[in-house]
Amino acid sequence: MQIFRIKRPALIAAVLAIAAVGLAFPGPVAAAPAQDQALRTVVIDPGHGGLESGAKGKFGNLEKDITLAVSLKLKALIEKDMGFEVVLTRDRDVDVSIENRSAIANNRKAGLFISIHANGSVQRKAGGSETFFLSLNATDEETRRLAYLENNSSALQSRIDPSSDNDLMMILWDMAQNAYIKQSSRLAELVQAELDAMLGTRNRGIKQAPFKILTGVACPAILVEAAFISNPDEEQKLASDAFQTKVAEAIYRGLALFLKRGE
Amino acid sequence: MATNKKGGISKPALILGGLTLVLLVLVIIFFTGGGGEKVKRFVDSNLPKTAETAGAKALTKTVTLFFIADDDLLHKETREITAGPTEADEAERALTELIRGSEEGLISPLPPGTKVRQVYIARDGLATVDFSRDIADSFSYGSTSELAAVYSVVNTLVFNFKPVKKVVLLVEGAERETLGGHVDLSRAFFPDYSLVAR
Numbered sequence: 234m235q236i237f238r239i240k241r242p243a244l245i246a247a248v249l250a251i252a253a254v255g256l257a258f259p260g261p262v263a264a265a266p267a268q269d270q271a272l273r274t275v276v277i278d279p280g281h282g283g284l285e286s287g288a289k290g291k292f293g294n295l296e297k298d299i300t301l302a303v304s305l306k307l308k309a310l311i312e313k314d315m316g317f318e319v320v321l322t323r324d325r326d327v328d329v330s331i332e333n334r335s336a337i338a339n340n341r342k343a344g345l346f347i348s349i350h351a352n353g354s355v356q357r358k359a360g361g362s363e364t365f366f367l368s369l370n371a372t373d374e375e376t377r378r379l380a381y382l383e384n385n386s387s388a389l390q391s392r393i394d395p396s397s398d399n400d401l402m403m404i405l406w407d408m409a410q411n412a413y414i415k416q417s418s419r420l421a422e423l424v425q426a427e428l429d430a431m432l433g434t435r436n437r438g439i440k441q442a443p444f445k446i447l448t449g450v451a452c453p454a455i456l457v458e459a460a461f462i463s464n465p466d467e468e469q470k471l472a473s474d475a476f477q478t479k480v481a482e483a484i485y486r487g488l489a490l491f492l493k494r495g496e
Numbered sequence: 497m498a499t500n501k502k503g504g505i506s507k508p509a510l511i512l513g514g515l516t517l518v519l520l521v522l523v524i525i526f527f528t529g530g531g532g533e534k535v536k537r538f539v540d541s542n543l544p545k546t547a548e549t550a551g552a553k554a555l556t557k558t559v560t561l562f563f564i565a566d567d568d569l570l571h572k573e574t575r576e577i578t579a580g581p582t583e584a585d586e587a588e589r590a591l592t593e594l595i596r597g598s599e600e601g602l603i604s605p606l607p608p609g610t611k612v613r614q615v616y617i618a619r620d621g622l623a624t625v626d627f628s629r630d631i632a633d634s635f636s637y638g639s640t641s642e643l644a645a646v647y648s649v650v651n652t653l654v655f656n657f658k659p660v661k662k663v664v665l666l667v668e669g670a671e672r673e674t675l676g677g678h679v680d681l682s683r684a685f686f687p688d689y690s691l692v693a694r
Contacts, residue, residue, distance in 0.1 A: 281677050288638035288676075296638065331673055350678075353638020355603050359568040365639070442643060445673060445680035458639050 272344035274318045275311060276337065278446060279304035280350035283328030288353025290468035297326065299471050300349045306481035335449030346454035347484060348446050351471050353463040360464040361435030364425040365456040366417035367448060368441030416453035424457060424487030431483040434460050434467065457484060555579040559590040559656045562648040562692065563602035568640065569693040570648055573600055583657050587615040591625065594652055605644035607635040621661030622684060623653050629668045637676025646679050647688050654687040662686050
């Protein structure tokens, strides 16, 4: 019954929204930063941290340490050669909740969000690098609504006209997310190509997954999984400064291509 | 007068008697009807199996479980579990088998020691699975192992149990952000067969 109550007005609103697309788009939704204004801030998210160490390697290396090292290198590269502000969701070994990470990105009005991870599998032979962006196909009406309410940051509210009713706002949020997803997939593709060219790890391609960190961020967002820490060979690579630098450089190059083609 | 008075007295008595009778009939119908259905259902579900298995043996159901192989994909493996009485009971057994592991040398994506506390299947097709804390606390996940853990559960439930359309995972009876920092557990999952080997 509750679902019905949600769906009916949502449907009506959907019809309204479709009719109003032409009017709605140039207004509230088109405020997505990468579309109508120059990119100012890139947020880099070093995966895990503090008590939450992420995947563990056979030789004792922890995902959280590698993600932080790569993130610091990437920050330095971007700051040196591009004129952007770079914000890290953590700059040392501390716990930061996933919600706070996306809040940092939204409050700082991130134009792009890059989460950095090292992969882990129960299968020791698993190896390679891959880049993820958000999949919304695991979503239905109620869960989208929930995600919307959870992530309804002030940044988002300023982008979506607050005078529109709730269901309409929901649909506009979805439209904005869809616009981000297209850009996210393009960024993922370019970064993945560079990872493949530079790291010499197996190319696992770009993939979509319902990752928590990607659901709450109001801008194009990717999650890079550079090599497997659960694979002993790759763990040793990941622990080396040279390999970490390569990962940062590959992401940097993908990002540069993304920005170049976006203009 | 007398007849009137008599009727006045007996009317409520009649109504009361009538009501009692109706109630009695209803009770009888309820019990015999219910009992009859139960027996019939029991016999029906017994029919196909009694021919091949010994009468004393429990009824079984074949389920398909999803384990990890060398190619890092989920692979199907069939398993016999005790059947019934409800699909939630069967789902609980299927997941327990998934945790117990493969009989064909594959790897379970779920940490050993994890217990299935409860499975609840709602009418709208949402299955809620409650795992013991071992599923999250005794294991450090990478994205790949976390996706495999979540989708081995989701795929196993949706693949084997027709009423199940989507799945929510709980840990120790409560909602949890993620198992290990990656996959969003606040949403209901539809199955993802792209992680399954063909």
